Amino acid sequence: MDMLWSGWGDPAKAAPLPETVTALLRDLLGVKPRGTAPLALTEIAVPEPPLTDVARRALADAAGGEEHVRTDAESRIRHTRGKSTPDLLRIREGDVTDLPAAVVLPASHDDVLAVLRACAAHGLAAVPFGGGTSVVGGLAPERGSTPRPFVALDLRRMDRLLALDPVSRTATLQPGLRAPDAEALLAAHGFTLGHFPQSYEWATLGGFAAARSSGQASAGYGRFDEMVLGLTLATPEGTLETGRAPRSAAGPDLRQLVLGSEGAFGVITSVTVRLRPLPKTRIYEGWRFASFEEGAAALRRLAQDGPRPTVLRLSDETETFIGLAHPDAIGAEDAQDAQPAGCQAVAGYEGEPEEVAHRRERAAAVLRECGGAYLGEEPGERWAHGRYSAPYLRDALLDVGAFAETLETAAFWSRVPELYAAVRDALTAALTEAGTPPLVMCHISHVYENGASLYFTVVSAQGEDPVAHWTPAKHAANEAILAAGGTISHHHGVGTDHRDWYLREAGPLGADALRAVKRRLDPAGLLNPGVLLPLD
């Protein structure tokens, strides 16, 4: 199934906001309908594809047939940008400035190499396209002074399980596999990846690797980059294979150079990952803390001294109050009554029943010691039920004239309080100054021994030109993140949106080292121009 072209997910699952919420948005944030409905797909004016017949034939030869090179308007619109709120606002208004010339669907590593050769030969850029769920401008290549057309390199035909080694507990998967399909293939052998980011239902294995994704169960299963044991990369200069052993002292870890390279160094054509046994038990539960500070201290204690739950998250006071921690409840009659004061946490446990019971019991003792009040399984189950639905809620918010966007960062524990306040204050100040005081909510979404990530949700009125209205606030948040010692992204990635701040984070020499790698693997600069690194 294709994702909704103008928003998130399965079109059948879209639902309007309850009137109570619309009223709340109006009264609290001054949100009012913008009066213009989004265009229909067929209303969008699409220019002819800037593709010569020769180039099209070369791409078709590379991808194994004419049917694998698509230039119809719908295919091209569906491969225009990703799913950030600015992306959605632009496409809803019919802005197709980032339209690919064609969508090419290779079926194998060798196909991808051939497509890249064809692109090089015909002056085309190439943008690898998995689930299309980037929220950082990762699918909108930059045009320099001499813009060149680009093809969207859609990897959906590369959706097989290539190998599974039950002894080593590894599997090699193709990059175009969507996460649920990958889970189904692995479950048939009794295994799971354990990677469940909010984009789970649509995102692909290749995208997880390219963008260093992190899932909601990262406390138990780790980040995606920690699951990856090997990668194959197709580049304009040939093939790069990594990962002969789980760990090695043979030089720098080339896997970690490919992970996070966001399609700028090559196209990931296979991923070898670590597997875990399918858990027999899954339990999610709610906890309440008097304050974000108290809750954060509890999470830190579990992350550092254990026992570590599989899922561990903590909403701040605002998010707890608004109930975005479980979007399903928004607008329910009893939503506010059901919200306890303070901050709500979710702890989840997955694994063998006996081990889970023991771990849960010990973790509960720690949480109680840290001031936590047990809320039972209901809030946990509610979170689990709604864990992938926030992006649907965003579409409904956009429909009523609200602006909603998320951003995230991470830092060492000692800097988390400062980072939290700095980003929240920067967003609040920028949007208030722009005339649309926002609601800024935050949760700790991932914990480590040495630090944590902070995930912010911003809701406000849209303003006249919503993208232009948001941009200064986003930049203010980026500045606040760097100033407070955070990383510009914990799991969304760099894309084009974060690139300039990323370059400051990497430093001139770090950026130059990556530029040197890019020049060697992609001398013509045809891969994802402007993503991760600026155009030369």
Next chain:
Amino acid sequence: MDMLWSGWGDPAKAAPLPETVTALLRDLLGVKPRGTAPLALTEIAVPEPPLTDVARRALADAAGGEEHVRTDAESRIRHTRGKSTPDLLRIREGDVTDLPAAVVLPASHDDVLAVLRACAAHGLAAVPFGGGTSVVGGLAPERGSTPRPFVALDLRRMDRLLALDPVSRTATLQPGLRAPDAEALLAAHGFTLGHFPQSYEWATLGGFAAARSSGQASAGYGRFDEMVLGLTLATPEGTLETGRAPRSAAGPDLRQLVLGSEGAFGVITSVTVRLRPLPKTRIYEGWRFASFEEGAAALRRLAQDGPRPTVLRLSDETETFIGLAHPDAIGAEDAQDAQPAGCQAVAGYEGEPEEVAHRRERAAAVLRECGGAYLGEEPGERWAHGRYSAPYLRDALLDVGAFAETLETAAFWSRVPELYAAVRDALTAALTEAGTPPLVMCHISHVYENGASLYFTVVSAQGEDPVAHWTPAKHAANEAILAAGGTISHHHGVGTDHRDWYLREAGPLGADALRAVKRRLDPAGLLNPGVLLPLD
């Protein structure tokens, strides 16, 4: 204290082999005394340092004083090569072909930058020198057709704890700190690194990072590269700083490009590491399995399903029989009686008493289920007592005319049996063919969910020209490792000895990516020429 120049460790701890062992070596392996004692340090003929007065002054200015540029024979001999068996054999015979022109001792990051600038200006190469414990030719730069003199950049003056963050549980340490000194500084705050490789008593923090060291307690504390959260690198082109957050999705992980770079990209001038609380309890115990295969299956089970001991190792039948698993026992009257048949494992547990007791009890149940017989704490304590003494034993073996060397690799679990047999057979065949049938012992030294490392010890007679005699066997082992899907090094590193096999493992494009990084950070190629990457 300086390490023994011609061998390992504290000269006061050197001890001759018991006569029983010498007799065993003679009868079993044909080992006979070579009749020539090693030279004394003062007997070694050292050429004048190839260093102009101008260059020496520039180095002195950079390092903060003339006393920090040493050109005396002893200093230079003490910085010649590392501690591989070929290194020792060469230096014992007075071979000073790899002698540095000078030993330079910078005291700070800025000093190091200045020293590198001085080297660039005066046509010198630079070899970073920490503990000097490389066993892979990491301290013997290659000379091309136009050899240039090099300085040993000894980091011993950079031995401070720069920062400690008890909330985030991180510390920033200078690279010249020896591990025991680092542990003492951290213990004063209640923390430990938990990194205890065999080189522990002499190796430095910078060396651990540069070579991706792995310690004997890696099952519990992880590898050194997993402990590192940030690094500062001084390069001829300036400073590279990495690590703004414990984990990040902001591009490729530059830390992982510095880790394992073995001084070829720059000099690591600070390392930020993750800390753990000092364990209150430490228990080590022995287990016996009927075969290496059965024992390996038990280790795999614990590594994959837990609970995971802090230390977990398994000797094969030969190593168990010979008792090298606890070198102290060699030659003891009752050594062979004390050896059980089959394969001996050591499991160690460190942490809080209650947690340790629970983990140990559950792990013991698994080990029993897998066929293990509990041997009590004595074999574990014996292992712990002798854990750093094998290199002393090697010196004693060399003294009586035996050859002894170690090498190691890692692979995914499903390939471990094949890798084990292939390397053992390659070593046995090569040395047997050369007329010195060897004793080849092996243990699993590190376990992961997806694979394990194999650590081989080879003992044989030396042959006429011991280095030339060993080289074909070492190359045969390297070939066997690659053919069986292993990595050329799990924790010793690449250096010059493994480089050609490493390049095959990295592949031409992977090697070229690293070459591109090297050219950007070290355009004159003055850093560790020939280490990791060949001379251009």
